[in-house]
Amino acid sequence: MSRFSPTLLSIRKLVVQYARAGGRKAPLIAVRGVSLDIGTGEIFGLVGESGSGKTSLALSILQLVPVFSGAVLYRDQDLATAEAQALRTARKSIQMIFQDPLAALSPRRTIQQSLLEPLAHFGIGKPAERLEQAIAALEHVGLDPALQGRYPHELSGGQRQRAALARALVSEPELIIADEPIASLDVSAQARIVDLMLDLRERLGVAFLFVSHDLAVVRQVADTVGVMYLGTQVESASADDLFEQPAHPYTRSLLSAVAVPDPGQPAPLVTAGEPGSVLTPPAGCVFHTRCPDRMPSCASIEPAETWPQGLAVANSQTAQYAHGEAATLQRKVKCHLWNT
Amino acid sequence: MNRPTLSVRDLVVVVHGREGSRRIVDGVGFDLAPAKVLGLVGESGSGKSTIAKALMGLLQAGLCTVQAGRMTLGQTNLAALTEKGWQKLRGREMSMIFQEPLTCLDPVFTVGQQLVAVLRRHRHLSRREARDAAAHLLGTIGFADALDLLASYPHQLSGGMRQRIMLAMAMGCDPAVLIADEPTSALDVTTQAQVLMQLTALGRERQTAILLITHDLGVVAQYCDHALVIREGKIVEAAPVRKLFEAPTHPYTRSLLAAVPTIRARRHRGSPRTLADQL
Numbered sequence: 001m002s003r004f005s006p007t008l009l010s011i012r013k014l015v016v017q018y019a020r021a022g023g024r025k026a027p028l029i030a031v032r033g034v035s036l037d038i039g040t041g042e043i044f045g046l047v048g049e050s051g052s053g054k055t056s057l058a059l060s061i062l063q064l065v066p067v068f069s070g071a072v073l074y075r076d077q078d079l080a081t082a083e084a085q086a087l088r089t090a091r092k093s094i095q096m097i098f099q100d101p102l103a104a105l106s107p108r109r110t111i112q113q114s115l116l117e118p119l120a121h122f123g124i125g126k127p128a129e130r131l132e133q134a135i136a137a138l139e140h141v142g143l144d145p146a147l148q149g150r151y152p153h154e155l156s157g158g159q160r161q162r163a164a165l166a167r168a169l170v171s172e173p174e175l176i177i178a179d180e181p182i183a184s185l186d187v188s189a190q191a192r193i194v195d196l197m198l199d200l201r202e203r204l205g206v207a208f209l210f211v212s213h214d215l216a217v218v219r220q221v222a223d224t225v226g227v228m229y230l231g232t233q234v235e236s237a238s239a240d241d242l243f244e245q246p247a248h249p250y251t252r253s254l255l256s257a258v259a260v261p262d263p264g265q266p267a268p269l270v271t272a273g274e275p276g277s278v279l280t281p282p283a284g285c286v287f288h289t290r291c292p293d294r295m296p297s298c299a300s301i302e303p304a305e306t307w308p309q310g311l312a313v314a315n316s317q318t319a320q321y322a323h324g325e326a327a328t329l330q331r332k333v334k335c336h337l338w339n340t
Numbered sequence: 341m342n343r344p345t346l347s348v349r350d351l352v353v354v355v356h357g358r359e360g361s362r363r364i365v366d367g368v369g370f371d372l373a374p375a376k377v378l379g380l381v382g383e384s385g386s387g388k389s390t391i392a393k394a395l396m397g398l399l400q401a402g403l404c405t406v407q408a409g410r411m412t413l414g415q416t417n418l419a420a421l422t423e424k425g426w427q428k429l430r431g432r433e434m435s436m437i438f439q440e441p442l443t444c445l446d447p448v449f450t451v452g453q454q455l456v457a458v459l460r461r462h463r464h465l466s467r468r469e470a471r472d473a474a475a476h477l478l479g480t481i482g483f484a485d486a487l488d489l490l491a492s493y494p495h496q497l498s499g500g501m502r503q504r505i506m507l508a509m510a511m512g513c514d515p516a517v518l519i520a521d522e523p524t525s526a527l528d529v530t531t532q533a534q535v536l537m538q539l540t541a542l543g544r545e546r547q548t549a550i551l552l553i554t555h556d557l558g559v560v561a562q563y564c565d566h567a568l569v570i571r572e573g574k575i576v577e578a579a580p581v582r583k584l585f586e587a588p589t590h591p592y593t594r595s596l597l598a599a600v601p602t603i604r605a606r607r608h609r610g611s612p613r614t615l616a617d618q619l
Contacts, residue, residue, distance in 0.1 A: 049528040049529075049530060049531075050499070050528055186384050187383065187596070187600060188599055191599050191601075194601075213529070215603050216558075216602050217601050219601065219603045219605075219606060220601045220606060240606075243603055253530065254530060257533040258529050258558065258603050259529075259532070259533070259556065259558030259561065259562040259563070260562065260603065260604060261556075261557040261561045261597070261602055262561055262602070262604075263561045263581050264582075264585075265561070265562075268532075268533040268562055271533075274498070274500075275498065275500075
């Protein structure tokens with residue numbers, strides 16, 4: 001938080017679970033007690049393989065999937081237990097964009113109509129001013145206002161994602177939750193969206209929760225990175241610390257699997273074993289079945305989240321958690337190796 | 341094992357649409373040598389997949405025209421093949437795997453049934469022989485419990501496992517050429533490493549020539565021997581991978597390399613931003 005105080009959103013011991021068909025089966029636990037903080041204007045990158053629970057976590061913030069236990073604290077309020085009216089207010093300041101902008105923009109509305117809707121819904125501005133606000137949002141994302149009469153299908157993939165971002169911006173949010181916003185775009189369109197996110201943060205102070213499986217892009221954009229594996233956040237740290245000195249064995253194997261666009265760099269390494277299943281996560285540490293540094297205790301005792309000593313930690317500061325826990329911030333690891 | 345080389349010169353694909361005809365592949369030529377991995381890299385719409393389909397004889401005759409100065413696999417002239425000839429060749433001499441394995445695996449048949457069908461069609465094996473061959477094949481792809489896997493349906497498997505099943509199926513008849521069209525674009529990075537390592541190891545072991553189509557320059561750098569950079573249907577640069585990355589000659593290649601994010605370093609803001617800005 002430090003650089004990005006005050007804290008905007010605090011997630012505490014969040015558990016998201018889904019009932020399974022048949023009723024008698026044990027529920028699928030998608031998120032198992034994750035805590036994280038996002039500061040004002042911070043870009044928090046959440047990475048992990050498919051099935052790691054990153055999308056469930058993103059959706060649960062705005063209660064788009066129910067929270068089983070834990071808290072989502074925003075402006076002194078727990079969104080997990082908030083009344084409908086309070087939730088509506090929060091949704092004005094926390095907006096979402098998704099992987100497929102076509103799914104977020106109505107095919108039967110022009111871009112302008114899609115931009116005006118949130119303004120009308122939240123009662124922002126006088127009706128006469130709303131057109132100007134819509135145009136301002138388009139300018140923020142670098143879309144020609146002349147495109148506002150177009151329908152989504154008339155735009156390219158990159159333009160659509162920018163239109164979806166403009167729609168998220170009209171209600172002047174403090175936080176935008178972006179779930180794989182660039183996964184379906186070409187490299188050049190990806191670079192534009194990434195630059196745009198950095199720009200918006202600079203100009204408008206918007207914070208982002210950026211969910212992605214693309215580590216290289218997260219490296220470019222995120223201030224802080226959380227790594228998830230089978231519903232657990234195994235490590236979080238400033239982006240520089242995490243990429244330059246990964247502490248958790250899973251983070252290390254994730255980074256070493258990346259094919260670096262430089263033939264002089266070492267070849268990617270393959271992690272042993274298959275990714276586990278969220279339905280039957282291993283006991284003890286979730287990663288112990290594939291971990292190269294496994295110790296006997298890993299199979300039975302779940303490691304606690306710790307703030308490891310002895311690791312070089314850039315930007316480390318003592319900060320105050322929303323719930324009063326004091327800790328040396330920036331790097332949290334859930335691993336017995338660091339649990340001494 | 342003496343494997344034929346796939347040789348292509350002046351490949352042109354013209355698509356006939358309502359608004360006239362467009363050349364989407366324009367004079368492409370390359371050789372694909374045994375046990376080598378050739379990367380074909382470009383952005384969407386550059387014509388990468390069309391080249392693959394033309395090589396496999398998968399383009400619909402009414403919708404487009406394929407012309408080639410030369411398109412040969414060893415002594416076989418691919419340009420002169422009839423549909424029947426293609427059917428004998430595909431899956432045996434030349435195989436292809438795609439980005440989305442679910443479009444190729446039939447949801448109502450088990451993995452075993454589908455593998456056995458391919459093996460019996462081309463290798464004329466008995467049911468039992470084909471089943472043993474299928475189990476052996478899955479073993480070579482690194483699956484420990486092949487028998488369980490043969491009895492599973494595609495939906496019961498993870499994306500990475502499905503893609504490796506596709507690879508097993510494509511390599512089942514020991515083809516001379518394997519075309520892999522974005523085989524790992526839908527996969528997570530750890531699974532990508534696993535699939536591509538197996539793909540390239542199998543290619544070396546069996547002397548298979550591999551054409552690896554990708555938009556990911558990381559994949560090109562780490563898994564290919566040579567690379568072709570393609571843009572708007574034309575090859576703009578062809579080079580050994582090391583040379584391509586160390587000394588790219590074409591401006592498009594340079595801007596492509598500049599746009600690629602890497603986990604090794606944070607990009608400096610204000611450095612080359614996007615391809616569109618540069619070109």
